[in-house]
Amino acid sequence: MALVFVYGTLQKGFHNHRLLERSIDCGPAKTADRYVLRSRPHGIPFAGRDKAVSQIEGELYEVNDATLRRLDQLEGCRINNPKLSWYHRELIDVHWRGECLKAWIYFNPDIREPIVEHGCWARA
Numbered sequence: 001m002a003l004v005f006v007y008g009t010l011q012k013g014f015h016n017h018r019l020l021e022r023s024i025d026c027g028p029a030k031t032a033d034r035y036v037l038r039s040r041p042h043g044i045p046f047a048g049r050d051k052a053v054s055q056i057e058g059e060l061y062e063v064n065d066a067t068l069r070r071l072d073q074l075e076g077c078r079i080n081n082p083k084l085s086w087y088h089r090e091l092i093d094v095h096w097r098g099e100c101l102k103a104w105i106y107f108n109p110d111i112r113e114p115i116v117e118h119g120c121w122a123r124a
Helices: 064-075
Strands: 001-008 024-029 037-039 046-048 059-062 088-096 099-107
Touching: 001 024, 001 064, 001 088, 024 099, 046 099, 059 064
Parallel strands: 001 099
Antiparallel strands: 001 059, 024 059, 024 088, 037 046, 088 099
């Protein structure tokens, strides 16, 4: 089992959440560090490391290996070949219910989209 932090279309109420429906929903969480979140309104979100704009708000899930593989496939993430990946999965610290936990997040280096200053794609 692994923890995954999601901040976009994998969250409840959005179209890719179906991939997490059988996973354990741990609830709201946010990144411990500041990153940059980019997206056009109602567009695909991208979390990036190139700027420290804000903590990113999202949800935390406990997933099994099969679900993690499906998430990698959705995100175009090739763990063994990052140069061919669209999103890169990395372990980061997240704040959850007063604790600091390690969780996977998907980063993308795209810098062309507008910045979501407040760090919450669901409110963008």
